[in-house]
Amino acid sequence: MKNRLDHILKSVSKPARYTNGEHNAVHKDWTAKTVSMALAFPDIYEVGMGHLGFKILYHLINQRDDAVAERVFAPWVDMDDAMRSAQLPLFSLESRRPLQDFDILGFTLQYEMSYTNILRMLDLAGIPRRSEQRGSAEPLVIAGGPCAFNVEPLAPFFDAVVLGEGEEVMQEILDAVRIGKEQGRDRAGLLQVLGAIPGIYIPSWYQPVYDETGRFCQIDRTNPTAPAAIEKRVIRDFDALPSPDRFVVPYLDVVHDRVMVEVMRGCTRGCRFCQAGMLYRPARERSVQSIKDQVRRLLETTGYDEISLTSLSTGDYSCIGPLVKELMEEYDQTGTALSLPSLRVDSFDVQLAKDIQRFRKTGLTFAPEAGTQRLRDVINKNVKEADLISAVEGAFSAGWHQIKLYFMIGLPTETMEDVEGIAALARKVLAVGQRHQKPGRKRPTVTVSIASFVPKVGTPFQWDAQDTADSLRKKQYHLRELLKHPGFQFQYHDVETSVLEGAFARGDRRLADVLESAVDKGCRFDAWTEEFRYDAWLASFEEHGLDAARMAQRCFAQNDPLPWGHLQSGVSEEFLWVEHQAAWNAMTTSDCRLGDCTGCAVCFALDVKNKLQGGE
Amino acid sequence: MAKIRLQFTKEEPVRYISHLDILRTFERALRRAGVRMLYSEGFHPKPKLSFASALSVGVTSSAEYVDLEVEGGQVAEEIATSLDAALPPGMNIIKAAAIDDAAPALMAVVNTASYALTLLSGHGLDDAKIETLLCHESLPVERLTKKKRRMVDIRPWIYDLTLNGNTLLLQSASGSQGNLRVEEVLGLLNLVLADVDIQRTGLWIRGERGIQDPLTGGVTP
Numbered sequence: 001m002k003n004r005l006d007h008i009l010k011s012v013s014k015p016a017r018y019t020n021g022e023h024n025a026v027h028k029d030w031t032a033k034t035v036s037m038a039l040a041f042p043d044i045y046e047v048g049m050g051h052l053g054f055k056i057l058y059h060l061i062n063q064r065d066d067a068v069a070e071r072v073f074a075p076w077v078d079m080d081d082a083m084r085s086a087q088l089p090l091f092s093l094e095s096r097r098p099l100q101d102f103d104i105l106g107f108t109l110q111y112e113m114s115y116t117n118i119l120r121m122l123d124l125a126g127i128p129r130r131s132e133q134r135g136s137a138e139p140l141v142i143a144g145g146p147c148a149f150n151v152e153p154l155a156p157f158f159d160a161v162v163l164g165e166g167e168e169v170m171q172e173i174l175d176a177v178r179i180g181k182e183q184g185r186d187r188a189g190l191l192q193v194l195g196a197i198p199g200i201y202i203p204s205w206y207q208p209v210y211d212e213t214g215r216f217c218q219i220d221r222t223n224p225t226a227p228a229a230i231e232k233r234v235i236r237d238f239d240a241l242p243s244p245d246r247f248v249v250p251y252l253d254v255v256h257d258r259v260m261v262e263v264m265r266g267c268t269r270g271c272r273f274c275q276a277g278m279l280y281r282p283a284r285e286r287s288v289q290s291i292k293d294q295v296r297r298l299l300e301t302t303g304y305d306e307i308s309l310t311s312l313s314t315g316d317y318s319c320i321g322p323l324v325k326e327l328m329e330e331y332d333q334t335g336t337a338l339s340l341p342s343l344r345v346d347s348f349d350v351q352l353a354k355d356i357q358r359f360r361k362t363g364l365t366f367a368p369e370a371g372t373q374r375l376r377d378v379i380n381k382n383v384k385e386a387d388l389i390s391a392v393e394g395a396f397s398a399g400w401h402q403i404k405l406y407f408m409i410g411l412p413t414e415t416m417e418d419v420e421g422i423a424a425l426a427r428k429v430l431a432v433g434q435r436h437q438k439p440g441r442k443r444p445t446v447t448v449s450i451a452s453f454v455p456k457v458g459t460p461f462q463w464d465a466q467d468t469a470d471s472l473r474k475k476q477y478h479l480r481e482l483l484k485h486p487g488f489q490f491q492y493h494d495v496e497t498s499v500l501e502g503a504f505a506r507g508d509r510r511l512a513d514v515l516e517s518a519v520d521k522g523c524r525f526d527a528w529t530e531e532f533r534y535d536a537w538l539a540s541f542e543e544h545g546l547d548a549a550r551m552a553q554r555c556f557a558q559n560d561p562l563p564w565g566h567l568q569s570g571v572s573e574e575f576l577w578v579e580h581q582a583a584w585n586a587m588t589t590s591d592c593r594l595g596d597c598t599g600c601a602v603c604f605a606l607d608v609k610n611k612l613q614g615g616e
Numbered sequence: 617m618a619k620i621r622l623q624f625t626k627e628e629p630v631r632y633i634s635h636l637d638i639l640r641t642f643e644r645a646l647r648r649a650g651v652r653m654l655y656s657e658g659f660h661p662k663p664k665l666s667f668a669s670a671l672s673v674g675v676t677s678s679a680e681y682v683d684l685e686v687e688g689g690q691v692a693e694e695i696a697t698s699l700d701a702a703l704p705p706g707m708n709i710i711k712a713a714a715i716d717d718a719a720p721a722l723m724a725v726v727n728t729a730s731y732a733l734t735l736l737s738g739h740g741l742d743d744a745k746i747e748t749l750l751c752h753e754s755l756p757v758e759r760l761t762k763k764k765r766r767m768v769d770i771r772p773w774i775y776d777l778t779l780n781g782n783t784l785l786l787q788s789a790s791g792s793q794g795n796l797r798v799e800e801v802l803g804l805l806n807l808v809l810a811d812v813d814i815q816r817t818g819l820w821i822r823g824e825r826g827i828q829d830p831l832t833g834g835v836t837p
Contacts, residue, residue, distance in 0.1 A: 009674075011810055015632035015674070019629055019632050021630060022704060023644070249644055251637040252633075301648070335655055335661060335663070
């Protein structure tokens, strides 16, 4: 196999994507008793290696004596084609074993445009695509990640799906598989055990029912032990959760190539478009001491020169000031840079930003998300224009000259006036920059990055239609014209991809057939512009009597049954509907960390609560 | 400050990493090893490392060289030992020496490279074919740089070429004064990169003193 592989590796681009031996990679011997898991990220090495969840699970599983985790990524198109010609089955990086040899094959569902790669990887591995076609010789094929909360379009392809945070449930799955191996359980028996574990969804135990017009009516249970709904897993005491002290250090230039430490999980700001904020409640912070310890250990074991403090909103971490100060004290003279993904507009602290970027200054990013106060209130994004202007005043006068602003278009209730508000805001920001520009120094630049809004399940906008492709294009074009001026960079995304995302994000199980057809037509790496083939997708939808745009523009009424209703984050549907109504009336809701409970009910449903380190 | 010159290897399983990957790997290994480096100035300070010549993806080497600029008070042998332990599998430190602060850069003095090209089956090469090639007074080859195509004569850059069983041994010009690309020689022998396993066996300084390795020669200003 090695010779065949070597020959192929000499002819593909970036062969290091398919080799191993990186620092901190775990090479373990397998015994008959070892429970083996292949962690599969459905995109290329450089993208998958940046995923923190993957790193965490890899090291967690490998810490067990009775288990081994190895990595596999989607081979790029040239490698995929070469492997098919050479009939070389998809293999894991560490031991180069075919995926067929593993007990469990676990995919992470991070974004809808990675779905075709999942099926392609199964094909390349020689594993039957559908759960019902697999026998006891094949690995258990499971999935987790944010898209698990609407896994219905992928339901026939997975034996089991994990909802929520993976650290605890992963151990339970490995235990169940180990015991199953010892007792010689068959596949159905193993699924029976897994299905009894909280947070695990067995799609084959459920059958969706549609009416004559194709609308979803209900989901029937085909297994009497199947629960009516599956609630996510959540780590109650996040600070006490042991975290890995090492991560694999890639050779290749990968995304997010630095030490990443989670300062907290969950966010209760309540931005209505944000799926992660709704799904991963409540907010639970790590202590400053445990963050510092983790940073120190990871720097020692990896040799990285940059630290990133990650979370859904690091600026909200209650002890961010002291944490940054202590980290700077410890690392200031060591040539280590500190980065925060983004900072809060409403309390932007110039001194904090200066401290962080003392060693290496990069641009600053803010996310107003909408161009007018009215629309920001609709989406409950608590950013006031005055705060943004004062934040950029501070930034420009302190010497920054590059500001990036994130916005969305296609938000519910949006008018062209709101879209023009984006340009107006960007112009005001640039004007501040120009006022602060000193002769001989770099000119200020404002990058405006526009995403097309996709309504997501589990959020107050899950009932709402996505904006149409024509409308989105018109808005992009209009903004591009308005921002045609030196000093602005304008970034936007292909509208057709957004429509497809819209269809899958709130899609039902009928899309599984569409997905298969698209893969059969050669669709892969849909998130990559050069590989995306909309015509093949349209044909696939048509073959099955469905329409992507119509699915993306579906509007549900309050009492309509939802195809994903049985997959629950603990946040109540009543709360989501109340928030939906508030949105359409441009009324805001506050953050429960700062005041009263807003009634999302997650704390009651899952017996959890917010846990903050600093004062509340 | 001190300047330390190291000889290192790049072997399996890292055959397929690129020069930039090697640079990154060194930067991180140096940190893990606790070597106190000197940093460049400017917006994005980087530890001061300089290599002799980039090694391509797919090529292994038993003798590469790198200069480190480190804070004073550190011993070359200790740096070599801790760095060797910190480097990932396939990369090892073979030798280390402190050299004069003002010694010229590796890139400026290294002008020769030697390779062992293991021929995979069915290559059809023999001594006669090598002889014929070397008999030419000039060997023009088309070279594409980023924007231009130009003809270069690579004959003067081939210092030695012999067939030893299944291995082709090549000694050729390397560096700014003349740089032979292995695939160009292979092309003239009707071979492609996929037909060989390439190992760089040394980098050299050819001068009045004959041929020296960069730890023997080029170490003084």
